[in-house]
Amino acid sequence: MVAGLNWVCRAVGEVGDEVLVQTPVYPPFLSAPTLQQRQLQTVDLCVHDSTSQQLYYGLDLTTFKAKLSSKTALFLLCHPHNPVGRVFSRHELLALAELCMENGTVICSDEIHCDLLLDAETMPHVPLASLSPEIAASCITLMAPSKTFNIAGLACSFAIVQNPRLRKILQRAAMGIMPEINVLGIEAALAGYQHGESWLQDLLIYLRGNRDYLFDFVVENMPKIRLTRPEATFLTWLDCRAWVADPYLFCLEKARVAGNEGQSFGMGYEGFLRLNFGCSRLRLQEALTRLQHAYLMSETD
Numbered sequence: 001m002v003a004g005l006n007w008v009c010r011a012v013g014e015v016g017d018e019v020l021v022q023t024p025v026y027p028p029f030l031s032a033p034t035l036q037q038r039q040l041q042t043v044d045l046c047v048h049d050s051t052s053q054q055l056y057y058g059l060d061l062t063t064f065k066a067k068l069s070s071k072t073a074l075f076l077l078c079h080p081h082n083p084v085g086r087v088f089s090r091h092e093l094l095a096l097a098e099l100c101m102e103n104g105t106v107i108c109s110d111e112i113h114c115d116l117l118l119d120a121e122t123m124p125h126v127p128l129a130s131l132s133p134e135i136a137a138s139c140i141t142l143m144a145p146s147k148t149f150n151i152a153g154l155a156c157s158f159a160i161v162q163n164p165r166l167r168k169i170l171q172r173a174a175m176g177i178m179p180e181i182n183v184l185g186i187e188a189a190l191a192g193y194q195h196g197e198s199w200l201q202d203l204l205i206y207l208r209g210n211r212d213y214l215f216d217f218v219v220e221n222m223p224k225i226r227l228t229r230p231e232a233t234f235l236t237w238l239d240c241r242a243w244v245a246d247p248y249l250f251c252l253e254k255a256r257v258a259g260n261e262g263q264s265f266g267m268g269y270e271g272f273l274r275l276n277f278g279c280s281r282l283r284l285q286e287a288l289t290r291l292q293h294a295y296l297m298s299e300t301d
Helices: 002-011 028-035 061-067 090-103 164-174 183-195 197-221 247-255 281-300
Strands: 018-023 039-044 046-048 054-058 072-078 106-110 139-143 158-160 226-228 235-239 272-276
Touching: 002 028, 002 072, 002 106, 002 139, 002 164, 018 028, 018 061, 028 039, 028 072, 039 061, 061 090, 072 090, 090 106, 197 226, 197 235, 197 281, 247 272, 247 281
Parallel strands: 018 039, 018 072, 054 226, 072 106, 106 139
Antiparallel strands: 046 054, 139 158, 226 235, 235 272
């Protein structure tokens, strides 16, 4: 999928064009434009209800619109979102897509986490390209079985491009650069998509339990930390600024728990941490117990 982000940035537009990205976001979204000689433009997601310990992110459509220009060739959308865990609604997606279409901006929608829905009954995944034929014609959808079935090492991903002209542009840009998918990756993808539904449903139950356990534990035991209660993915985003300045280093040294540094997800996110709860419940409990101990020790220093 990382190769796909770079491939799309290389294919769409010209050298020097702008690529718009919403932050905080998975770090390759931020590096791909500059690696492909494009200009990175960012717009922050906004936090709703700053008084709650739960972080809930939404869209800043006013700023998003202001960031679009005649040079904005491409918008990279992370949907469901990594790291904030949002499953964007049909209304939100339509608003983003209509602004991009008015500006003549192509949308690349990374939907790799779309099967990992933790609240599917109330927050279903809406593929961006399903909104209308006009939006589909301006959309590149990136997908993979790797997150769903835990087979990232087999390096199998794919793009869905309904517009023939756009598909030819991408195919031309891939020549001599993008390798063919390997046989093991194809067979594993087919096995997962054709026969893995019951396994996936069991996984979702487990991840949902981990999500709820983590959220409740932090709220009850570490009140200075604000965090997301993700609607999808296996990732939680924590705002630790009221607790410590560098939570990554503090947690690594004092608790021996390694997360992902917030600053790698965008400018201004120092003091944040991404935590992966896609693990056994026992390992999650051990990690949270260590974090709680380090938290209490820091409060008494």
